[in-house]
Amino acid sequence: MTLQGVLLDIDGTLVLSNDAHAQTWVEAFAAYGYEIEFEQVRPMIGMGGDKIITKLVPGLTKESGDGQAIDERRKELVLNQYAAQMAPAKGGRELVLKMQEAGLHLVVASSASKEELETLLKAAQVEDLLEEATTSSDAESSKPAPDIVQAALDQGKFQPDRVVMLGDTPYDIESAGKAGVEVIAVRCGGFSDEQLSGAIAIYDDPADLLAHYDQSPLLKND
Template structure:
């Protein structure tokens, strides 16, 4: 069955934002008297705040008052201080254009808020190319839960056997796997090949995938 569509993660995949997001969490926790190291938070990038907060501070969850306050401050810090530090990944726009030229149906699956996603798409220089998006508003639980991938499948009216996901973290792989979707992983999110071992293929960044497009799982002639 030939590939029909691609579900797209954005943070760490099309924009280089994982270190920045980790720093926003460190500062947000610190503002609430919690000293959390960058090295503790960084491996959790790609996981939504509702999952990350109890992972870092087990006595909290993202729904309690303090948890919500930390998550909200993280978002404020991102917009007020850290956005200028985020850059596009090499080849993001060119890869999206190539996939569209190949006739692939593209749907964004991000755990970010609608406001954050809008900015990330602009940084990736693809905001004029991608119109079908799902955000944290469309999912009850964030990655590694499958909700956001399932929401993207539903929005694109696609079935898992005709789709791959493009992501950068082990949480993308877990989330997609639970929804029956295979993942092409990119190293530009900062995770090791061992951590990305559940992917069907691994490339350095969008540019690397584009350069190997015809021999990749995105090859329109490849049967899934």
């Protein structure tokens, strides 16, 4: 069965943003009197912000107490301070062009807000290439729940076995797996091969996947 399309995570996959996101959480929590260490939050990057808040401060939610203010502060930091420091992942734009030339239908599957996603796509240098996307507003529950992946499947009108997802975190793998989608993982998000062991293949970054494109699951034909 020939592959129809690819679901694309952006953070950590096409743009090197995971450390920056962790730092914005540290600073946002600190602004409201919560002392959170970078090392506490970094392994959680890739799951939804609502889940990060509750895991770091049990009893606090995105909708109650300081949770909403913390999340808004984090978003401001991303948009106004840290986005300018984010570098594109090596080979990201070239890989997207290659997949499009190969006839693959690409849909972004991101938990970012629409405003954040626009900024991230610019940082990844692919904003002119990727038009179809799902954002946090398209999902009732964030990663590692399957909602975002399912929304991307629906938008692309895909069957789960006719696509793969490109991601960088164990939460991408868990989220996609619950929706019946296999994942190609990249290490540039900072997670170990053990943490990414649920992926069907692991590459250093988009450039590495591009270099091995002809032997990769992107040529799935079974």
